[in-house]
Amino acid sequence: xxxxxxxxxxxxxxxxxxxxxxxxxxxxxxxxxxxxxxxxxxxxxxxxxxxxxxxxxxxxxxxxxxxxxxxxxxxxxxxxxxxxxxxxxxxxxxxxxxxxxxxxxxxxxx
Amino acid sequence: xxxxxxxxxxxxxxxxxxxxxxxxxxxxxxxxxxxxxxxxxxxxxxxxxxxxxxxxxxxxxxxxxxxxxxxxxxxxxxxxxxxxxxxxxxxxxxxxxxxxxxxxxxxxxxxxxxx
Numbered sequence: 001x002x003x004x005x006x007x008x009x010x011x012x013x014x015x016x017x018x019x020x021x022x023x024x025x026x027x028x029x030x031x032x033x034x035x036x037x038x039x040x041x042x043x044x045x046x047x048x049x050x051x052x053x054x055x056x057x058x059x060x061x062x063x064x065x066x067x068x069x070x071x072x073x074x075x076x077x078x079x080x081x082x083x084x085x086x087x088x089x090x091x092x093x094x095x096x097x098x099x100x101x102x103x104x105x106x107x108x109x110x
Numbered sequence: 111x112x113x114x115x116x117x118x119x120x121x122x123x124x125x126x127x128x129x130x131x132x133x134x135x136x137x138x139x140x141x142x143x144x145x146x147x148x149x150x151x152x153x154x155x156x157x158x159x160x161x162x163x164x165x166x167x168x169x170x171x172x173x174x175x176x177x178x179x180x181x182x183x184x185x186x187x188x189x190x191x192x193x194x195x196x197x198x199x200x201x202x203x204x205x206x207x208x209x210x211x212x213x214x215x216x217x218x219x220x221x222x223x224x225x
Contacts, residue, residue: 033212042114042200042219043153048212087153095207096143096214097166100153 002026004088004101011107012078020073020104022088030091032064032071038084083108114217116201122223128189131220135182135203142184147198159184160207196224
């Protein structure tokens with residue numbers, strides 16, 4: 001079957017750095033995406049890794065190791081507005097067929 | 111540029127009824143996919159449409175169906191509603207199937223409650 005694992009909850013303080021891990025077992029792998037979703041809102045795209053290594057976009061970075069079936073999202077200089085759920089998602093094939101992880105709820109404390 | 115628009119935003123149905131949800135992708139986007147989001151199962155892929163053809167299908171029963179029109183707008187239909195179909199149904203669009211950014215643009219969703 002298809003499975004992705006993420007921690008269910010993470011708590012950190014403003015200004016800190018937090019890493020959200022994602023391990024996956026899927027049939028087919030084209031890449032790993034990360035999405036942020038605030039309560040009541042739509043998921044919004046953060047990053048995508050198709051190749052091994054680190055991708056940096058502002059305060060957010062994402063890493064992928066295909067040999068380990070593992071990736072992580074790194075959030076730096078945390079802000080209160082970063083409190084949200086974060087999902088990793090494996091793109092399984094040529095199209096837009098993604099398998100989403102269960103999500104990690106991040107709480108940023110003052 | 112307008113985002114992905116889904117209608118209706120909220121609806122309540124009873125068991126056995128059917129429902130049709132609509133999605134207008136971002137202008138110029140030709141690929142549309144649908145996801146079901148529930149607290150217990152998370153986000154689950156339903157289907158993907160491109161050029162009016164279903165390209166991928168998730169593991170959902172035949173009661174779930176969809177289509178895409180020539181203007182890229184999409185609809186999904188759920189027949190013979192069950193209590194377990196209560197969920198947030200999300201539509202996502204992208205320019206085409208060939209992009210390598212892995213970026214989907216999601217709408218706000220249609221929240222379906224089945225009583």
